[in-house]
Amino acid sequence: MSDSVKQSVLVVGVGGLGAPALMTLARGGAKLALVDADPVELSNLPRQIIYRDADRGQPKVAAAARWLAANAPGVEVVTHRLMLDSANAHALIAAATFVIDAVDNPTTKFLINDVCIETGTPFAYGGVLGMTGQTMTVVPGRTACLRCLFEEPPDADESASCRDAGIIGPVAGAIGITQAAEALRWLRGEALELAGQMLTYDGRRGRIRVTEIGRRPGCRCDWRAPDGARVLGS
Numbered sequence: 333m334s335d336s337v338k339q340s341v342l343v344v345g346v347g348g349l350g351a352p353a354l355m356t357l358a359r360g361g362a363k364l365a366l367v368d369a370d371p372v373e374l375s376n377l378p379r380q381i382i383y384r385d386a387d388r389g390q391p392k393v394a395a396a397a398r399w400l401a402a403n404a405p406g407v408e409v410v411t412h413r414l415m416l417d418s419a420n421a422h423a424l425i426a427a428a429t430f431v432i433d434a435v436d437n438p439t440t441k442f443l444i445n446d447v448c449i450e451t452g453t454p455f456a457y458g459g460v461l462g463m464t465g466q467t468m469t470v471v472p473g474r475t476a477c478l479r480c481l482f483e484e485p486p487d488a489d490e491s492a493s494c495r496d497a498g499i500i501g502p503v504a505g506a507i508g509i510t511q512a513a514e515a516l517r518w519l520r521g522e523a524l525e526l527a528g529q530m531l532t533y534d535g536r537r538g539r540i541r542v543t544e545i546g547r548r549p550g551c552r553c554d555w556r557a558p559d560g561a562r563v564l565g566s
């Protein structure tokens with residue numbers, strides 16, 4: 333990795349997971365790129381605490397950039413008010429050093445997974461459903477990806493999205509902060525804590541469990557990392 337190119341973290345989704353992640357990333361010194369198509373809504377205010385009442389109706393990416401400018405002056409931020417899709421994902425992800433998956437729908441999670449695998453970009457998966465949150469870091473070519481666990485995204489009607497099932501602030505906060513901590517470890521060249529390890533936080537019982545996830549032979553991530561890609565242990 334060249335020192336002349338500033339390292340950047342792409343945060344996809346600046347809601348329940350992405351907002352707490354930003355509070356941690358703000359201190360990390362990396363350039364941040366934010367992707368989200370949604371405006372700030374009243375229901376976001378209690379758990380996405382970087383947003384204020386005056387931000388209602390404003391794009392989340394713009395409100396998040398204002399919060400960063402006020403609370404972490406000097407942090408370089410680029411905003412993209414759009415939904416990550418197959419047309420824009422490659423360019424956005426290829427420009428990043430590390431990606432934080434903070435979206436709430438399975439289709440976009442698998443898109444992030446697949447493009448990160450294709451471009452050799454490490455990312456932190458994160459998901460919250462009700463009182464349970466999960467996160468795992470994926471290092472392409474080295475550790476298990478989402479498709480090692482689930483070959484395909486669940487059908488739309490089978491998957492209760494966070495929007496429908498409701499997500500609880502403290503659980504999302506814990507997961508988002510954990511994802512951001514992994515991003516900062518990667519940027520600093522420190523060992524990752526959750527590469528190939530799924531952390532599950534059961535907010536109802538206050539328990540945290542970490543499970544090792546093995547790579548699935550034949551998965552699309554089952555390839556050698558491209559020359560020049562930085563991999564664990566190298």
Ligand SMILES: [Zn+2]
Nearest residue numbers: 477480551553
């Ligand atoms: Zn895989």
